[in-house]
Amino acid sequence: MMTKRELPPKSERIIEPFRMFGNVYFVGTYAESSHVIDTGEGLIMIDTGSPSNLEVILAGLEKLGFAPTDVKYIINSHWHWDHTEATRAMVELSGAKTLIGREDYEKAKRYFDADILISEGDTLTLGNTTINFIETPGHTKGTISFFFNVEENGRVVRAGMFGGAGVNTLHQGKFDYEGCREDYRNSVNRLLGEKVELFLGNHSWNNHTYEKWLDLCEFGENHFVGEKAWTKFLESCLRKLDETIAKDVL
Ligand SMILES: [Zn+2]
Numbered sequence: 431m432m433t434k435r436e437l438p439p440k441s442e443r444i445i446e447p448f449r450m451f452g453n454v455y456f457v458g459t460y461a462e463s464s465h466v467i468d469t470g471e472g473l474i475m476i477d478t479g480s481p482s483n484l485e486v487i488l489a490g491l492e493k494l495g496f497a498p499t500d501v502k503y504i505i506n507s508h509w510h511w512d513h514t515e516a517t518r519a520m521v522e523l524s525g526a527k528t529l530i531g532r533e534d535y536e537k538a539k540r541y542f543d544a545d546i547l548i549s550e551g552d553t554l555t556l557g558n559t560t561i562n563f564i565e566t567p568g569h570t571k572g573t574i575s576f577f578f579n580v581e582e583n584g585r586v587v588r589a590g591m592f593g594g595a596g597v598n599t600l601h602q603g604k605f606d607y608e609g610c611r612e613d614y615r616n617s618v619n620r621l622l623g624e625k626v627e628l629f630l631g632n633h634s635w636n637n638h639t640y641e642k643w644l645d646l647c648e649f650g651e652n653h654f655v656g657e658k659a660w661t662k663f664l665e666s667c668l669r670k671l672d673e674t675i676a677k678d679v680l
Pocket residue numbers: 508510569594596
């Protein structure tokens with residue numbers, strides 16, 4: 431159980447770079463998540479965020495003992511700026527190859543020109559890690575979600591990220607595309623069928639990165655691994671979808 435505590439205002443929540451579990455690290459900010467997986471043959475980065483986020487990422491990599499050139503691939507969960515705007519700069523520093531869902535490729539071009547377009551069932555292998563991708567449209571048409579195994583002290587857990595959970599694009603007039611609500615519901619229902627023990631937040635509030643990091647720092651308790659958080663979060667996504675639809679009907 432996470433410790434209940436008074437939290438500072440959201441704008442003042444700073445998360446230091448840290449190892450979450452096994453070979454997975456958090457290097458982002460409260461507002462914009464970024465993770466790296468240390469595969470033994472280089473890093474796979476998940477999302478970059480805005481240019482101001484990039485400064486935090488670079489400082490984080492250095493603090494954790496990594497160099498920008500260690501980054502071999504950058505997975506972009508969906509095309510929005512708060513996940514991708516700094517990807518081009520990160521590529522210039524690292525030479526990394528970039529990936530995005532095929533349906534988000536064109537829209538993402540304003541920020542970077544992806545090297546690899548992800549389709550349903552695709553995999554990416556680097557070193558000790560193989561990532562399995564699925565298409566989970568809704569938040570954007572090309573939102574992708576993905577899963578991989580993480581090992582620590584002989585314990586192997588399944589890590590997963592829902593690559594675009596926000597219902598902000600599901601309000602009437604804000605649709606990324608027609609049919610997004612139906613797609614979102616189907617995507618979440620599909621994700622509910624996946625067993626995930628290490629739930630990575632596409633935003634830090636998805637999986638309570640900040641609170642769990644505080645517990646890790648203060649008590650040495652790792653609450654990132656567990657079977658309930660993934661399902662609980664996805665169920666909250668369905669509730670938010672229903673609330674969003676209800677608001678537009680009123
Ligand atoms: Zn978004």
